Amino acid sequence: RSLLLSNVGRWGLSWIKDILVRLDGSHATFPVFTEIPIIFAPPQQAATLLDMASIYHEIGHNVFQHFKEIGDELSKAISEYFSRLKKEVGPMSPMKQAEYEKNIEDAANYWAIERLSEIFSDIYATYICGPAYYFSCVDMAMKMGGNPFDVNMADVHPPASARVNACYKTLLSEHQIGDTTTLVQNMQNIWNNYINTYQRTSHFELRCGDTIIDLLVKKSIQEIQHLLPNAYHYLEKINLLQSKMITSSDSLEIILNKALEIFLKEPQYYPEWEKSAFRVLHVQNDERTR
Numbered sequence: 001r002s003l004l005l006s007n008v009g010r011w012g013l014s015w016i017k018d019i020l021v022r023l024d025g026s027h028a029t030f031p032v033f034t035e036i037p038i039i040f041a042p043p044q045q046a047a048t049l050l051d052m053a054s055i056y057h058e059i060g061h062n063v064f065q066h067f068k069e070i071g072d073e074l075s076k077a078i079s080e081y082f083s084r085l086k087k088e089v090g091p092m093s094p095m096k097q098a099e100y101e102k103n104i105e106d107a108a109n110y111w112a113i114e115r116l117s118e119i120f121s122d123i124y125a126t127y128i129c130g131p132a133y134y135f136s137c138v139d140m141a142m143k144m145g146g147n148p149f150d151v152n153m154a155d156v157h158p159p160a161s162a163r164v165n166a167c168y169k170t171l172l173s174e175h176q177i178g179d180t181t182t183l184v185q186n187m188q189n190i191w192n193n194y195i196n197t198y199q200r201t202s203h204f205e206l207r208c209g210d211t212i213i214d215l216l217v218k219k220s221i222q223e224i225q226h227l228l229p230n231a232y233h234y235l236e237k238i239n240l241l242q243s244k245m246i247t248s249s250d251s252l253e254i255i256l257n258k259a260l261e262i263f264l265k266e267p268q269y270y271p272e273w274e275k276s277a278f279r280v281l282h283v284q285n286d287e288r289t290r
Contacts, residue, residue, distance in 0.1 A: 005019055012229075021039050027051070028040040053136040073219055074220065134170075183265075232253065
């Protein structure tokens with residue numbers, strides 16, 4: 001709770017008065033009361049930085065809930081996109097045209113407000129936390145297994161491939177490091193090798209193809225920059241040598257990205273490094289709460 005509260009100002013969440021934290025489940029949030037959100041995380045989160053980047057996704061839900069106009073703008077963009085798509089169809093039989101238009105309407109309706117909240121939260125988390133969240137999303141998708149292109153109408157979460165793609169495109173946008181960083185490109189190569197064993201369906205392409213994800217990333221970033229102009233934007237380029245040193249001025253995002261460098265490149269040193277990182281975080285919080 002202290003860690004999150006000491007960072008909400010940098011994340012742009014000026015309206016938050018308090019945060020309730022429960023370490024007894026998977027990462028989730030209860031954002032109905034945006035001024036005092038409830039954040040859920042697994043018990044081990046109090047003792048490890050691993051997967052802590054997932055909390056940024058839950059913070060994204062709070063932003064989405066607080067600013068209703070984000071959902072309105074994303075819904076409008078989706079509606080306009082599929083309206084244009086419907087008009088671009090060439091000559092076809094009445095039966096074929098009716099089927100085509102029905103598919104277009106179903107695809108537009110797929111992006112209900114709950115799914116827009118999920119994809120926005122992925123984009124927000126990547127915008128604020130950088131590669132550390134992108135890796136978290138890739139890691140979660142590969143651990144869950146299954147077809148990453150599977151469009152489950154009963155699940156408010158978009159397919160894993162769409163979520164990872166949104167994170168990667170967010171890194172590439174606004175000159176946010178992206179493929180200029182070897183670590184990010186290596187993660188993307190691993191992900192591409194994984195999804196290449198699965199078949200992309202027309203059902204997926206119509207609802208979650210690159211054009212749709214490009215649109216949602218662009219509009220989401222515009223809304224973040226418009227509504228949260230003072231929110232931190234992760235633009236750091238951190239190498240392994242820099243990651244080995246933790247300073248008192250390092251933000252939580254920088255520490256999480258340094259943790260990623262150590263964990264992936266020199267995992268044998270990670271346990272001791274993480275202890276040092278926690279000591280720095282404790283000192284930072286002590287100073288901020290005085």
